[in-house]
Amino acid sequence: MARSPLTLAASVTSALPRVGVVGVGALTERATGRYDSAVAHLDDGRRVVVRVPVEADAAPELAAEVRALRALTPGVRVLLPFRAPELLGETGLDGAQAVVVDFLPGYRVDPAHLPAGRGAATSLGAALAALHGLPLSVVRTEGLPVRTPAQVRDDVERLIDRASATGALPEPLVDRWQRALATAELWRFESAVVLGGAGAASFLFEDIDDVPQVTGLLEWHGLSVGDPASDLQWLASAPDAADDVYAAYIAHSDRAPDPHARARARMYAELEFAKWLIHGHESGRQDVVDDAVGLLTSLSASVGGEDIVADAALDVEDALALLERIPESTPSSVDTSMQTDAYDPEELSLWLADQEDRLEAASGDEPTSADPAAHDDLSTAPIDLPAARERSPRRSHRDDARAGSATSADAHTDRDDPVVDAERASDAALRRWLTD
Helix, strand or coil, rough: CCCCCHHHHHHHHCCCCCCEEEEEEECCCCCCCCCCEEEEEECCCCCCEEEEECCCHHHHHHHHHHHHHHHCCHHHHCCCCEECCCCEHHHEEEEEEEEEEEECEEEECCCCCCCCCCCCCHHHHHHHHHHHHCHHHHHHHHHCCCCCCHHHHHHHHHHHHHHCCCCCCCCHHHHHHHHCCCCCHHCCCCCCECCCCCCCCHEEEEEEECCCEEECCCCCCEEEEECCCCHHHHHHHHHCHHHHHHHHHHHHHHCCCCCCCHHHHHHHHHHHHHHHHHHHHHCCCCHHHHHHHHHHHHHHHHHHCCCCCCCCCCCCHHHHHHHHHHCCCCCCCCCCCCCCCCCHHHHHHHHHHHHHHHCCCCCCCCCCCHHHHHHCCCCCCCCCHHHHHCCCCCCCCCCCCCCCCCCCCCCCCCCCHHHHHHHHHHHHHHHCCCCC
16 A cells, blocks of 8 residues: 555654654656655755655665765765755655655656757756766765676676577577677777666756756666766657757767767667566566567567668767767757666557558668768667656656656657667667666
8 A cells, every 4th residue: 555645744754853844745747656755845945755665676776776865975966067866864664765855846858859959958968978977986985886898798698698598589689689799899988977777857957048957867776887878778769859969968078989889879778678578587477578579579670680880880080070060059968878677568569569650651861971870880760769658567766756847748750761660679678677
């Protein structure tokens, strides 16, 4: 039985004994049952959010969130151009951990409706570049996960082996992913501080001088050192803004250009289908297995014998040319993440239906070298990741700690190109796993 807002309000007074609660309300946006949560109004004028895990697997996620927020010391927070929730207190409630953080105002935008140009897209790029630019010691000091490029590659290899062991993984996909694993240059990247699971919808926006700007970031439980490309998977679901976000990300980054970042992001997104298959197989749920097999089969047909890494990969000169495209007055940056502990079967299923429609209307135009899409090792055609995320049986605290935020609906564009279809498959997989 879900805990009432009044019960949760009592836990606030326990966690913050020197304040009083004068009002309380439920947080219901995108609620999926993983957490009981409420927003409480304190007698000192503040609003706080209290959250208590309901599902067993949500407890370690909440504990990781607490560790991540502790790692964000005042000195770290001043390096970020946006706010992060501040950990105010903890207590126990019915044998579970109750966590109280301050409430961050703002609204959210789904990637499918993220507009191109100056504003939300460029602000997102700058925000993610700032996050990836944090000192690695921020993560290491708190003992959070740290993965080298070799470890990231090994994790991917183990995942492919597990999926292949089910006997249900299409061989063309196994070959495609194995070829990517064997491409040494794909795994040459500089590790960075990453979110490891948040996407565009984890960011909060406010209008400043009528221009949307990132003012807050939720979803910190995946804070770690790893592959920056893990935070880029959602770009495929932002048909209008992907290139502007990525260009802004590069413009604001102090890191060397990574010619294969978006190719790895593409691969990570595709592997979400494999994770869905593994989940169904290990949990004994034939419905999930059947769903995953259908999605993987469609993905296999879409990508054919194509490689993750294209022959004409982005080199340093291409990266510099991309930088020159960015107006000095509108620098920006981008970044996203894939989370591997949330499932959303409907989202991937809805994508499949849309993908089949797209196969009937492709233009077949090739991107030019002046287009950022031409510098990627994956197609950046839009992937429609609709509201199917609402059905995900495993969502993160993005659902409960976002009172007052807004999210946009999905969109459908660029149909029919097999490469586009692969993009859609990738992004649908991503959103399935996004911990919302």
